[in-house]
Amino acid sequence: MSWSGPGDGGSGRRGYHHGNLREALIEAALELIGAKGPAGFTIAEAARLAGVSPAAPYRHFRDADALLAEVALRGYDRFAEQLATAWNGGRPEAVRAFEDLGRAYLAFARGEPAYYAAMFDSRLNIDAHPGLQAAADRAFAVLREAADGVASTLPNGRRPPSLMMALHIWAMAHGIASLFVREGPSRRKLPMAAEDLLEAGVLIYLQSLGLAGGE
Amino acid sequence: MSWSGPGDGGSGRRGYHHGNLREALIEAALELIGAKGPAGFTIAEAARLAGVSPAAPYRHFRDADALLAEVALRGYDRFAEQLATAWNGGRPEAVRAFEDLGRAYLAFARGEPAYYAAMFDSRLNIDAHPGLQAAADRAFAVLREAADGVASTLPNGRRPPSLMMALHIWAMAHGIASLFVREGPSRRKLPMAAEDLLEAGVLIYLQSLGLAGGE
DNA sequence: AGCTCATGTAAACAGCTTTTACATGAGTCG
DNA sequence: CGACTCATGTAAAAGCTGTTTACATGAGCT
Known part of the structure; x- marks a missing residue:
């Protein structure tokens, strides 16, 4: 104390x-x-x-929602910070850093369930709390930047749209976090660690785009 | 009426x-x-x-949760039914039916938000309501069966583990539904239809496994 | 016809939310 | 130093809600 x-x-x-x-x-x-x-x-x-x-x-x-919104706001900030640390500007290597980003995503959901719940599982109306949207955007921007960094690995012609990549990876990470990491009515037991599941999914996805890890 | x-x-x-x-x-x-x-x-x-x-x-x-659990239970049943209808035993063609399954997933989240919320967004403790787990398993079994059907397209040596496939696709579908289809604090505007985003993601994923759509 | 029991009501208690009037005391200024 | 001011606390009250208990109703059986 x-x-x-x-x-x-x-x-x-x-x-x-x-x-x-x-x-x-x-x-x-x-x-x-x-x-x-x-x-x-x-x-x-x-x-x-x-x-x-x-x-x-x-x-x-003003009311309970305002307190919840403040928690969510701080959650987004911490989230963005931790994701950015994991990505680390794409060093030492883009695809490897991208995997680290995925692990950081799940680590946040696992390690800060209260923040994560306030951010993604609450009754908050994002429009009613100015600043929340911007904070969420800052967190997503890290993902977007990372996807961009990975896509830039490829020559200009075969470069996939990084926005789409970011959305796909975000969806898979969030889906795994929601379904297999966090408490909830649909939480299921997995035959493997959630982190490994996500890493495999990301690698399969990237491989298809010509971005395999150790290829 | x-x-x-x-x-x-x-x-x-x-x-x-x-x-x-x-x-x-x-x-x-x-x-x-x-x-x-x-x-x-x-x-x-x-x-x-x-x-x-x-x-x-x-x-x-007994209490509000019991009512919520009954709603969720019925939701899982309808969900399994609609997914099974979309998959349709893998006809006319496995990969195409798999995409239909994905669309059916989002269609359910979009068309039955109340059921979907009770199933995935509620405070329910799945262990405290017998039958819920089994109903959720029945719904997942359809996904699992579909992944199996698609994987069987390949010769025995290059066949990916269908459980992993099912988990990846489920996670991506659920992630897209949670983030971009349903109401919530983190709902974002998309530059494309959620259905198209999911279809693209599934195709990229399958292509990596040697299961491209029209290849 | 009369009994029984599932299914309804009324009433009461306790907890939460939010508002209003009032209390406290930290910081400021003459 | 002393008095003023105002942000920040309390107490009390009104109106919600969930849940329990004792009682009422009437549908269906014998």
Whole structure:
């Protein structure tokens, strides 16, 4: 527990005023979403976790959706960051970095289920929360850039459209994350690691475009 | 509207006793899920739609999740049925039938959003509702069978593992449905029809395995 | 005709959301 | 230093919801 300075990001109290309620509520929301899904967290329970009255959160968020949207927003940012780190500008080698990107996708879904749920599984209307769309776009831009980097490996004539590539890979990664990694009604047991399934799928896909890994 | 016999599947009333409340509740749930998502339907509102008191549904379903599970169960059955119809035993030609299967997948997500949401987007714990897992298995079995049919096109040596194929295609179809077809926080505009995106992805994937469409 | 039991209602309790009026105290300014 | 201001907290209340309990109804059987 870091107790540095006046603000303590956690649930501590220093008196009548919390000191850092906004952050404490976001942490509480993450905890609750992780435990019970995006529909299973309530303002009241987040307030209880933060040690304040049920009305206090309304000083910081208009309603539960606004809090959820803030969580999703931060999730997209972390997501984009982790994907970009994995891609690493296509180094040391484009196809290899692309696989790393896929593994990072699943690692995020596995390691940050609360963020992932807020981003992809919630009732949020993306139009009603300005900034969410832009944050999602920034995350997708990493994928797009990576697809572009891989496509550029090929000579100009045989170069596949990188937007389509990005969409296909995104769909497969998201599908695997939704179906086989995350909790949910349709989660299934796999005869292999989800990461290996995705890697195989990506390699088969890339091979078809003339982009095989060790060819 | 079929008004055959004593039961009228809709919301009509015939007196103190509803006559067909169970079915009416399922229809109400479908309507509400379609309008507001799996988290946006309540027992109370379903009861209101069916014209009964808020306590009446509990004679038929233990709680809201049980009603949701019944909807999901029926959804999996319809889903399996429509996929099987599209696949049609691999006729007239395996790869072509496989593409039809993909289109049927998206058509279901598009045409029956309420069922699809109950099946894939809900808070249901699949273990807590016996029968759900089996119903989901039946739907996946169609995909598996189709992948097997396509793989059998090839000579024994170059035949890819059909389970892996089925998982890859399922993931891509589900990913496209989740990201680009259904409502949700991450839904994005596409520069093409989702069906075309999926078809292109499937063809690229199959081509890599030596199963190109008109090759 | 009368019994039985599935299926309905009414009423009550508890939790969540959101609003309103009020309380606190941190920071600022004379 | 003392007083003002305002963001940030509380308490209380109204109106939702889910769920349980005791009671009412009437359909179908004997």
